[in-house]
Amino acid sequence: MEINVYEIIKLFAVFILGLSIGSFLNVVIYRMPRELSIVYPPSSCPICKNRIKWYDNIPVISYLILKGKCRFCKTPISVRYPLVELITGFAAVFSYLRFGFSIDFVFSFYFLCSMIALSFIDFDFKIIPDEINYLGLFSGFVYAGIKSYQSSSFEPLIMAGLGAIVGSGFLFLIAYFYLKFRNIEGLGMGDVKLLAFIGSYTGWFGALFTIFFGSVLGLLASLYFMKREKSDEFMKLEIPFGPFLALAGSIYLFLGEKIYNFYFGGF
Structure with a gap:
């Protein structure tokens, strides 16, 4: 070779x-x-x-x-x-x-850099800075705007908007009902804004995948820490959700087409 x-x-x-x-x-x-x-x-x-x-x-x-x-x-x-x-x-x-x-390289690398920074910050401080989320959301729409211009179609912009709304809206409802029925803040608004950011890049299906797969990763991590700390108080564990959403969103950004096709019966 x-x-x-x-x-x-x-x-x-x-x-x-x-x-x-x-x-x-x-x-x-x-x-x-x-x-x-x-x-x-x-x-x-x-x-x-x-x-x-x-x-x-x-x-x-x-x-x-x-x-x-x-x-x-x-x-x-x-x-x-x-x-x-x-x-x-x-x-x-x-x-x-x-x-x-390509332009895809620029924006995908920016996306990953943002995910890396917010993940480490969330691990340390249990917060996701608004500056990262808002700039990320803005970049997602700029990226979609460029793709729309290149394709002479509004579809990329529409998908970015749906992704931001579906992702953040779905997670906001989860946080709202968790707070209402348990009187505990299970999710921070930083996570909700993060889903808007991720959804603007991945579209509505990518946003839903990010929530589902990020939750699976978070659950596995919680079980690991429970075993390590020898604690059965699952609901009291404070594990940041942002890094798992970031990882799931990054996976979809690179493998989204294959994941989408597999889910809907194609390869």
Whole structure:
């Protein structure tokens, strides 16, 4: 089998791009829920406050060279930082392999970057920032608008609107009735807005798939944590729903056509 060197170089370049974006996502994940600016001041150690030099801010490599510690105060640096960078790097590669260099690549990669950032924030703070959801929803309609223009059809825009309404509306009803009958907030409005964001990219069926499959993933995770914590108080577990919705939505974004065809009896 002949090796396409040019294609390997492109994949490597896309991966490096993803690593660089992942470094920025680390800033978003740390600062946004703390209501800090994501552009200023430059990166610094949260313990000793020393500014991080550019050569100590190279994705993954700097972490390995510094052996996971701050150069100045030797405070351990969480392995999450290179992990986020690597995940984002592979997300860029997957987007390229699926869509090539196209407008679909740009928006699908943006979608994945948003899902990565909000998932880590939700795990830590049990919130999904409105800035991510609103920008994501806006980008979904921009993407649909571009697709409508390219196809000379309003269908992509209509599907984006239906996806946002069906996804957020369905989840809102679940949250409303859960609160009404149990007097407990089972879902936050951040999850509802997230479904509007995801639905604007995936359409109405993708939004429903995201809710169903995300719920399955969340249930499995809850059972795992119950077993690990040796607790039978299932309803008292506080597990963020956003990351599971994000994962389900990402799966549908890339495999949606196959999932849709399989569900409706085709391959």
